[in-house]
Amino acid sequence: MWTNRRESLTSSPPNNRLEIKRVSVAFGRNLALDDVSFVIEASERVAVIGTSGAGKSTLFRAITRDIGVSGEVRLGGKEIHSLSKRGLREARGLIGRIHQSYNLVPQLPAGVNAALGDVGEMGKTRTLRTFLIGPEAALAKRVEAAMERVGLAGMSATKTANLSGGQQQRVAVARLLVQKPGLILADEPFAAVDPVTTERVLDALLELNGGGASLLVSLHDVELAKRFPRVVALKEGRVAYDGSPESLSKEKLNDIYDGDMETNPKESDEPDEPTGPDVTRLKGQDGISAH
Amino acid sequence: MASPPTEYDGQKSIGGAVPRFSWGSSLAILIILGLAGWSYYGTQFDILDLLTNTEPASRFVSEMFPPDFSLATLQATGQGVLETFHMSFLGALIGAIVAFPLAALGTRNIETVGASRSEKIVRAVPYHAARFVLNVFRSVPDILWALVFVVALGLGPFPGTLALAVHSAGVLGKLYSETLEAVPSRPVEALASTGADGFQSFLFGMLPQGMSNFTSLTLYQWECNIRSATILGFVGAGGIGQQILISMNLFDYPKVATLVGATVIVVLVVDRFSASVRKRITD
Numbered sequence: 001m002w003t004n005r006r007e008s009l010t011s012s013p014p015n016n017r018l019e020i021k022r023v024s025v026a027f028g029r030n031l032a033l034d035d036v037s038f039v040i041e042a043s044e045r046v047a048v049i050g051t052s053g054a055g056k057s058t059l060f061r062a063i064t065r066d067i068g069v070s071g072e073v074r075l076g077g078k079e080i081h082s083l084s085k086r087g088l089r090e091a092r093g094l095i096g097r098i099h100q101s102y103n104l105v106p107q108l109p110a111g112v113n114a115a116l117g118d119v120g121e122m123g124k125t126r127t128l129r130t131f132l133i134g135p136e137a138a139l140a141k142r143v144e145a146a147m148e149r150v151g152l153a154g155m156s157a158t159k160t161a162n163l164s165g166g167q168q169q170r171v172a173v174a175r176l177l178v179q180k181p182g183l184i185l186a187d188e189p190f191a192a193v194d195p196v197t198t199e200r201v202l203d204a205l206l207e208l209n210g211g212g213a214s215l216l217v218s219l220h221d222v223e224l225a226k227r228f229p230r231v232v233a234l235k236e237g238r239v240a241y242d243g244s245p246e247s248l249s250k251e252k253l254n255d256i257y258d259g260d261m262e263t264n265p266k267e268s269d270e271p272d273e274p275t276g277p278d279v280t281r282l283k284g285q286d287g288i289s290a291h
Numbered sequence: 292m293a294s295p296p297t298e299y300d301g302q303k304s305i306g307g308a309v310p311r312f313s314w315g316s317s318l319a320i321l322i323i324l325g326l327a328g329w330s331y332y333g334t335q336f337d338i339l340d341l342l343t344n345t346e347p348a349s350r351f352v353s354e355m356f357p358p359d360f361s362l363a364t365l366q367a368t369g370q371g372v373l374e375t376f377h378m379s380f381l382g383a384l385i386g387a388i389v390a391f392p393l394a395a396l397g398t399r400n401i402e403t404v405g406a407s408r409s410e411k412i413v414r415a416v417p418y419h420a421a422r423f424v425l426n427v428f429r430s431v432p433d434i435l436w437a438l439v440f441v442v443a444l445g446l447g448p449f450p451g452t453l454a455l456a457v458h459s460a461g462v463l464g465k466l467y468s469e470t471l472e473a474v475p476s477r478p479v480e481a482l483a484s485t486g487a488d489g490f491q492s493f494l495f496g497m498l499p500q501g502m503s504n505f506t507s508l509t510l511y512q513w514e515c516n517i518r519s520a521t522i523l524g525f526v527g528a529g530g531i532g533q534q535i536l537i538s539m540n541l542f543d544y545p546k547v548a549t550l551v552g553a554t555v556i557v558v559l560v561v562d563r564f565s566a567s568v569r570k571r572i573t574d
Contacts, residue, residue, distance in 0.1 A: 064484040085410075093486030103481035107499040116495055120486025131494050179485060 015076030015094070016042035016182040016214045018063065023071035025058050025237075032058040033069070034237040040214050042182075045206075047225035048218040050234035051257055056218040059234065060185045063216075064095055075183065093120030096181030096213070098201075100188035102168040104160050110171045111135075111156025114143045117179030139178075146177035150204060166197035173204045184208060186217040190224065198224075222253060355548035364546050368553045371524075371531030375557065378452045378523070378530050379516035385452075386459025387509045390425075393460070394467030395493060397421035425468075428461025433519050437528040448529025455516050455523070462515075466508045467501070474500035503572045510565040517561045521554050531557075 018040040025033040033055045040046055048056050062069045065080050065088060073080040075091055083091055096117070097103075104113045115135040122130065129136060135143060147156050150170035160168060169189065176184060184205060190198040209215045219225045226245040233241035233248075233256045240256050241248060310316055330336075396417045433454050440450030471493075479496035487495070524532020531554055538546040 066480060066484055089486050089488055092484055095485060097481060097484055099477070099481065101477065103477045105478045105482075105496055105499050107502065108495065112495070116482060116487070117485070119482060119491050119495065122491065124490070127491050127494065181485075 016212065017074075017076060018183055018214060018216070019072070019074040020059075020063070021072040021074070023059075023062055023069050023073060025055075025062055025067060025069050031237050033062060035071075036234070036237070036239055037071075038232055038239060038242055040183075040216060042214055043209065043212050044230065045209055045215040045228050046217070046230045046232055047228035048216060048232050048234060049220070049222060049225045049256065050218075050240070052220075054234040055237040056234055057187055058237075060097070060187050060216075060218065063185060064092060064097065089120065093179075094182040096176040096179045096184045096208075098169075098172045098176060098184070098186045098189045098205075100191040102165070102172050104168055104171055104175075106159075106161035108160055109157050110152065110160050110163060110167075110174075111140075111143050111147065113160050113171050114146055114156070114174040114178050115139055117146075117175040117177070118142075120179075142178050143174070146174035147171075149177055149207075150174045151200060166193045169193050169197060169201060173201050176208060177204060180208065180211065181213055183214045184216065186215070188218055188220065191220060351544065354544040357545065358548035358552060359543070359545035360549065364549050367534055367546075368531070368549055371534045371550060372553050372557050374448050375517065375520045375524075375530040375532075375554070376561075378448050378455060378520045379513055379561075381452050382455025382516045382520070383459050383509060383513040385456035386461075386463050386512065387505075389456065389460035390463035390467055391505075393421045393425055393464040394471060397425055397464060397468040398471040398497070421464075422468075425461050425464040428457050429465055430461070431458070433458035434522060434526060437523045437526050441527050446527040446529070446533075451520060451523040451528030451530055454528060455519060458519075459512050459516060463508060463512055467505055470501045470504045470508070471497050506572050507569040510569050514558075514562055514565045517558050521558075 020039070021037050023033055023036045024031060036055070036059065048059065050056055058067065061067045063073055063075075063080065065073075065083075069081060075094065078087065078091060080088065080091055104110075105116075112130070112134065115130060118135075118139055119127070126136070130139075134140065143156060144153070147153055150173050152167060152170055152174065155163070155167070160171060163171065169192070172189075186205060189201055189205075193201065205215055205217070217225075217228070225231050226248070228245065231241065231243065231245050231248055232239060233252075235256050241252055399418065436454035436457050437451055440453045444450045444453075474497050478500070479492050482492045482496045520530045521532045521535075524530040524534065525536050527533060531550055535547055535550045535554075538544075538550060
């Protein structure tokens with residue numbers, strides 16, 4: 001059985017360790033992931049880069065078993081694709097996801113969307129209670145705190161569809177804060193939000209990472225990716241680079257992006273070593289832990 | 292050396308909004324024309340006969356006027372209208388209540404990744420059972436259900452209401468399940484991928500996204516039921532249709548005019564009301 005999630009956040013046990021071993025995913029004849037292997041240690045922060053179609057989103061879907069794979073995906077030692085239905089649910093309860101397109105339920109109040117971070121912990125009675133009359137006091141308190149943390153205090157009752165894109169992304173982050181997952185998969189979380197929201201979201205993700213959660217973020221913005229202690233680059237479904245941002249040379253980037261880095265607006269001509277506030281390395285320079 | 296400029300043929304490369312000629316579309320048009328001609332002869336369709344032989348129709352219409360506005364007729368009309376309203380409303384409501392769980396079972400489960408073959412088969416049983424029941428409910432027309440219930444329960448609005456309820460359940464069940472299958476899947480998948488079970492994904496992901504459509508479809512079914520309830524009276528299943536049939540048999544055409552006029556007004560009022568509520572819900 002999985003250890004208690006909240007307990008895992010305080011003591012950072014090794015059950016957040018994500019091991020991807022020789023994973024391949026095919027859509028028809030197209031190989032979306034081709035023999036991908038790497039390990040993410042508990043509390044590690046990793047940015048995943050690559051062109052559109054390189055396999056970043058497929059990788060995330062493979063980790064949560066939204067799609068079938070050949071190979072192994074182990075979270076805390078448990079092979080995700082061999083788990084029973086119940087085991088899978090428990091494993092997924094450890095994983096928090098955040099997407100470019102928010103993927104909230106637009107008809108629900110923002111607070112209920114945030115409260116659904118706790119959905120994996122709800123029994124039938126709590127589920128029905130939350131559906132009919134809203135979350136109980138303890139959960140409501142956590143939701144309010146999370147909404148306040150992302151700058152949406154007092155907006156829990158607002159219909160999610162009436163919020164702006166940036167606000168919806170913050171609700172998605174509030175959901176993560178309520179969930180307190182052991183592993184966060186953030187798929188292009190900053191692609192559709194403004195720079196201020198980007199920083200807010202990043203802060204919240206780092207807070208969770210500081211609490212022990214591993215963080216795997218797919219990014220188009222190479223400059224932002226370089227603020228992570230470790231970068232994994234995918235190219236045509238294969239791992240093209242796995243290492244520190246310092247070692248990620250311009251030639252390597254050109255190879256990853258098929259030479260498009262010359263014109264990539266997200267990549268500046270700055271030297272590899274971060275120098276200014278915009279490229280300040282995220283805390284926890286060791287590439288493993290933020291604390 | 293530059294190659295000589297070629298004239299750009301926009302018509303060929305882009306084309307208009309109408310699909311281009313293809314053997315497939317030509318064959319489809321030919322089939323449609325063939326079926327239309329066959330049906331034309333099969334039904335002895337004769338528009339000239341309709342336009343030239345107007346005497347019986349005009350006599351029937353002229354005998355309806357002036358409509359009968361006597362107190363007895365107005366009372367009978369009021370009672371028939373109310374009965375039709377009750378039948379249609381209760382039929383739609385019971386139909387919706389029966390349809391909902393069947394639709395939930397009859398909605399394809401999105402998550403089968405990693406499920407074993409036997410697990411998939413077990414999950415498919417309630418799906419196919421619910422779909423089968425809905426298909427039976429829907430494929431038998433409400434007037435046939437009315438005949439069945441009239442034979443079983445006798446004349447009156449009760450068998451008519453049951454007939455409408457069963458048929459509505461079939462229609463709404465299919466439409467509800469299609470609505471559930473068509474809701475954006477990503478929010479539902481996002482819930483499932485963070486540990487929600489099937490029930491939770493349904494409750495928080497699919498249901499809220501389908502709810503406005505459910506309401507709209509139910510209101511539309513009520514509109515349909517009002518029209519159907521009028522016809523069901525012709526087989527003795529209550530409502531204003533039963534009074535229309537009796538008056539027709541007695542050649543009391545002025546009373547028929549009053550009853551038909553009242554039916555038209557009720558149908559129009561319910562249509563307008565339902566349409567405005569549906570517009571509010573979906574906007």
